[in-house]
Amino acid sequence: MEYVSPEGLRVDGRRPRELRRINCQLDVLSSADGSAIFEMGNTKVLAAVFGPHAVTKRSDLKEDAAVVVCEYSMAAFSTGERRRRGKGDRRSTELSMVIRNTLEQAILTELMPRSQIDVYVQVLQADGGTRCAAINAAVLALSAAGVPLRDLVASVAAGHLDGTPLLDLNFAEDSGGGPDLAVALAPRLGQLVLVQMDSRLPVDTFQAVLDLARDGCRTISGVMREALLEHTKRLAVARGMVTTSS
């Protein structure tokens, strides 16, 4: 199967360095302290944040920092085939741990000792890049909840097919047998928070794919920032804190 046509177009008509269309919705759930839906093309992920609150299991209590608990699950209707996945299946557990480690580096946990922050991520529609969309949705939900963060961490997956580095793989490209590099970046601090890859890649090609992924993260962080500022402005106007500007 051909993933990059001779004209340089991918299976869905994008250019190799092009991201899918991003859509962010904030405060979608009233019961959660912060919630967000992050869409990257057809991939749609819902994140809900509860906290900070008292730790539920005393054995997990940390005296000097907050405990971050993360649960990743996929809805039965999220993939092409409706399949009921249990919460304990290996992939979900691994992704929960990966997302938790990423968020723990982004949150200023030392400001909230002896407390716990719960992050629940649910994939509503999966079309490649679910763990990246999950991290982005979780960061949006944490910002909406007012949890202090070091930076607006953004995440994207990049790959390498038909000799070209590709940004933001969808499901068809992901199952193409090439490498899948998931990267999370803290753009203003310039630090990589997550680098995870499956399959193999020569080192020089890896550098090119990694740089492409970093650029993608910077762009996504900018989009998330715009969405958060827009939402804050709307809330401030609704509360009468600022008058509507010209």
Place this chain on the structure above:
Amino acid sequence: MAADVGTPVCAGDRLATTDAYEAGEGVYVRDGFLFASVVGLRRVEQPAAQGGKPALCVATRGSQPLVPKPGDVVTVKISRVAQTAAHALIMCVGRQALSTEFKGVIRQQDVRATEIDRVVMYDCFRPGDIVRAEVVSLGDARSYHLSTAKNELGVVYARSAAAGVPMVPTGWVSMQCPETQTTEKRKVARLEGLAVAEDK
């Protein structure tokens, strides 16, 4: 009001250098720069001390949850009365209601200031009473330690056992049911402006 709150900023935005401002709420310091840690509106507060730097804060809508500190006067509801302690749920801190309830305990020695070893807990509090107490310390893993050892602390609202109607305070240690005229013993709080009929 509109002049107080400024431009919206996002988590991770670099705001200023530490030479010009001090870090306030919602801002953290790194490598000599001030970064926002929450999404909100940028605000500058005047320096607290003379000759100090103004503080840069970010006002976010989700304020950090209110937590009782030692010295706070809290409103609690008694859940269980034991021989040496009364267990309570802290519902308000000062004038602000809490979204989550915290557990507190009023120990026998903290009920009143005098004759603390001859206190009978059941004659001071009953389950369901609303009590004003002061937080003494963070306590142990399970509950805060509370004290009612002042005149203005103690039971402010209690229902009578006989009729279930709110009782009227009739002294430092008694309350009376308006329907059945029975008196019950409680450690009553003396609130300002409340005329308490002295018994005997």
